[in-house]
Amino acid sequence: MLKSIVQRGKIALGVVCALAMLGSVGACSSSAPQGASGSSDNKKILVIPKYTGLKYFDVSGDGAKEEGKKLGLDVQYIGTQDATANAQIQTITNAIAQKPAAMVVSAIDENAVTPILKKAQSQGIKVVTYDADADSSARTVFVNQLSYELAARTMLDSALKNDPNGGLVAFISASPSATNHRKHVEWMKKLIDSDAKYSKLKYVDTVQYSQDDATKSEEISRNLMQAHPDLKFIISSSVPTTAAAANAIENAGKQGQVYAPGFSMPSSMSHFVEDGTIKAFCLWDPAQLGAVSVAVADQLVQGKITGKKGEKVKVDGIGEFTIGDKGELNVDKPLTFTKDNISQYKF
Amino acid sequence: MKSFIRRYQWQEVLIGLLVIAVFIGTQLSPYFLNYLNLANSSVTFVPTALMGLGLFPIVVLGEIDISLTSTLAVSAVLYARCWEAGMPVVEGALISLAVAVVMGVVNGVLVAVAKLPSMAVTLGTMGAYRGAAYLIAGDAGINGIEGGYASLGSTWVGYIPVPVLVFAIVAFVIWVIMAKTNYGQYCYAIGNQAPAVKSAGISITFVKIVAYVLGAVTAWLAGVVWAGQYASARGDNADGTIMLVLTIVVLGGVSIFGGSGLTSGVVLAVALLFVVQSAMSLANVPGTTQTLISGLILLIAIVLPNLSRLKELIVKKPTTK
Amino acid sequence: MSSDKGNASNKSFGQQLSARARSAMKSQGAGVIVFLLLIIVFFSIFAPHFMSMQNVKNILFSAAVLAIAAVGESLVLLTGNYDLSVGSIVGIVAFISYDVCSKAPGLGYIVVIFGLVFGILLGAFNGFLVGYLKIPSMVATLGTLSVYRGLDSLYAGSREVTKNQIPHWVNVFAPSTFLGIPSYVWICLILCVVASFFLFYRPSGRMLYAYGSNPKAAESFGLKSPRIIFGAYTLSGLLAGFVGILMGAQVGTINSVMGNGYEMEVIAAAVIGGVSLWGGVGTPAGAMLGALVYACLDNGLILIGVNEYFRLIFQGVAVIAAVGVDAFIRMQSARFSTRHAILEVQA
Secondary structure (H helix, E strand, C coil): CHHHHHHHHHHHHHHHHHHHHHHHHCCCECCCCCCCCCCCCCCEEEEECCCCCCHHHHHHHHHHHHHHHHHCCEEEECCCCCCCHHHHHHHHHHHHHCCCCEEEECCCCCCCCHHHHHHHHHCCCEEEEECCCCCHHHCCEEEECCCHHHHHHHHHHHHHHHCCCCEEEEEEECCCCCHHHHHHHHHHHHHHHHCHHHCCEEECCCCEECCCCHHHHHHHHHHHHHHCCCEEEEEECCHHHHHHHHHHHHHCCCECCEECCCECCHHHHHHHHHCCCCCEEEECCHHHHHHHHHHHHHHHHCCCCCCCCCCEEEECCCEEEEECHHHEEECCCCEEEECCCHHHCCC | CHHHHHHCHHHHHHHHHHHHHHHHHHHHCCCCCCHHHHHHHHHHHHHHHHHHHHHHHHHHCCCCCCCHHHHHHHHHHHHHHHHHCCCCHHHHHHHHHHHHHHHHHHHHHHHHCCCCCHHHHHHHHHHHHHHHHHHHHCCCCEECCCHHHHHHHHCEECCEEHHHHHHHHHHHHHHHHHHHCHHHHHHHHHHCCCCHHHHCCCCHHHHHHHHHHHHHHHHHHHHHHHHHHHCEECCCCCCCCHHHHHHHHHHCCCCCCCCCCCHHHHHHHHHHHHHHHHHHHHCCCCHHHHHHHHHHHHHHHHHHHHHHHHHHHHHHHHHCC | CHHHHHHHHHCCHHHHHHHHHHHHHHHHHHHHHHHHHHHHHHHHHHCCCCCCHHHHHHHHHHHHHHHHHHHHHHHHHHCCCCCCCHHHHHHHHHHHHHHHCCCCHHHHHHHHHHHHHHHHHHHHHHHHHHHHCCCCHHHHHHHHHHHHHHHHHHHHCCCCECHHHCCHHHHHHCCCEECCEEHHHHHHHHHHHHHHHHHHHCHHHHHHHHHHHCHHHHHHCCCCHHHHHHHHHHHHHHHHHHHHHHHHHHHCCECCCCCCCHHHHHHHHHHHCCCCCCCCCCCHHHHHHHHHHHHHHHHHHHHHCCCHHHHHHHHHHHHHHHHHHHHHHHHHHHHHHHHHHHHHHHC
């Protein structure tokens, strides 16, 4: 009886493998049949964040929609709250089906979204990435809030603002697949090693990952403070993590000894700035980022720019930008928040 | 005829819901009834659906496996590493398949031989395998996969995407195994804890181990499709999607206690979830509403059949002490 | 056979129940304690300052919140059911309680009560589904997991609850210590004592054990299973709501994804603590220790400086090892009590 089970199992597996291989070999065409491509006098632009429900992204979406209204476009902010690559790709797939003129995407996984973005491009949809890039072949322009070097410098500068005497730095990123975070950390390490301005800083080599989860971030921060008694700065590019780290500092009673000067939203951090736990932290204006991205996408659709190096992009009310290598456009308007200016910002 | 209707009761409910969903989909978005669109978006659903098919026999046995998503990740990154090393497709596929089988055997042995509760075992292996996937993938993962390695995930046969074909084939195979072989009968019997099983001399251990291996193999296939479709693989692939896989099985009418459930139910559940999700996505329904609706569908689907008990309760109350 | 029944009715039901409870406690308390000692020894050797006063307090603080949730979950597990909605209850209670209670100054004082009541309601709904509608628990709580999370997202939109909205007294209380031990730990200990008292000395508590270890026998004794299950879920909801309030204060910034995936950690902690997934075996103290093991692993691995990936592997292996040890011990004590039962029958 056992033999028959084994036999049947083997047959089943054999069938699967054979058919699978047949499928791959016998594929008649190597890519999907093309639907009606091209976007005509199309005013539709779809903005797709990594996932919705995170205040940072939703604010960028609001900025994008505002700019869309100014330019007379139909800008929609879409997506699911599922923070996985699979979910974002499903959103993008369904976005392509709606035949927009352009898509503005913050890639949750730079590699996984590349094939689907390339498909979008092949159907005449202009692809612009913002906040988090995909592969440069899959999009025309990447609107980067801060060049990676500037991002690193801004965070390190804000660290020194908290304590000019410098000290030990520990890094927390969202996840290994967050390209921008990884690049920020690379740059920060490089600058601390080589730039005289940051000579008073040292760093812990191992990077911790928080998955953008506030509870995890708080616990990691407390554990880091235990692991390194002389820790001075907990630096994170992740917005929820920096706020949680600030709270951890208060939970551990280490106000004035440890600081969390990384990227975060003024609304989350205002309490800590007011009671002096954090003297300075930084970010940029997410709404502004969204607005610039939409403006760039619109100009691409209208053919005013093509994404080549050296092209100038003018966005009314914000400024003029130049496209750099590999289609990267740096907005480069960092904001450092302190007690003096934090009340000006409403996000 | 009556027994036919009763046997497929759940499927009928699902088909009804499916029809309603399709209707709502057409009302919500003009892009819905477009074959190419649906075909394109179905491709991203396939890995999860494959895992659902793999989980099905395990649940029928009365066990569970929540480590399937981690097995997918290990398979995908290992497969991708083989591509990176320049190995021929068949070799890469076989190596990753072998590792997946080992992972299934580990689960199976812990559950069937050591007799540990499957929820705990697969909770443990879910984490352990995930860690292994990260270690194999490294921080950056592997990307740029193309050619033969990507064929199962990204090519089409005429107007049908290969992943969908793979799903159809696997669904057929699972149906054959569960409905037409002795092995399938043993699964149902063990799930029902029929005393006849022991006396018939069937090795429960063997049946369970095979089920876990089967599950791991579908997760491997899902990983191969994933790597091909996304042209990349990372340690966090499919992380956190096990609840959706469980939803597919539960929505498919498979009793979590084991002993019942049909392949057709699982397939219909996949279709229903796919249609609902596509309809909402094409209509750009806000993310918060999508989350709520997915939850409500599951809740309604599981409460509806049991509402008759509510009547029992209300009627019974005055007579009970 | 008839003499058997005679013996059974000679001992009062209560005595039988407490004997069972006592043996349950004895048979699985050992496993997690051994486990904990092993981990402590390991990290004391390899991690600097692991056993320092500061670090111990740190670990206890991290463990406290998870422990409370694990105690709640163990009540449900004892009846042979699952509560997968814990994470969603924690998230929605945290967000809505703090948000609502920040709308008017006086409300800040009742935020805890608000959270507890809210938790009770959510838990009661679970109890209703599983106990009265007889929906399998894994299925029912899978559904409520999504629905509660969905309601949370709908309510929250993209807003966050920031530290400013958390009442001042909560902010003062959360990091405070009493006699050198964090207040959160005191709360956890008190809750554990209360839960143990309830389970071992109150009839309704002992009924939980009796029902869990043998549902059919318990029902033939006249125990009303719907009520027991309903009660277990309501209490679990109460504790989960409490955890929401505590976690919100611990973290400072609350968004709608807080608690995502938490149920897995909670179940893992309970399982490591010797709570059997088949019902009827396990203690609140065990669940608490399981959470402690979890927190030690987290902390120790960061102190050593090990890659995050290894933490996943270690925790996964820990769960399996804990269950293995637990099964082994139960097998031994089953042999022991089988001999006793045989002796009783012969007497």
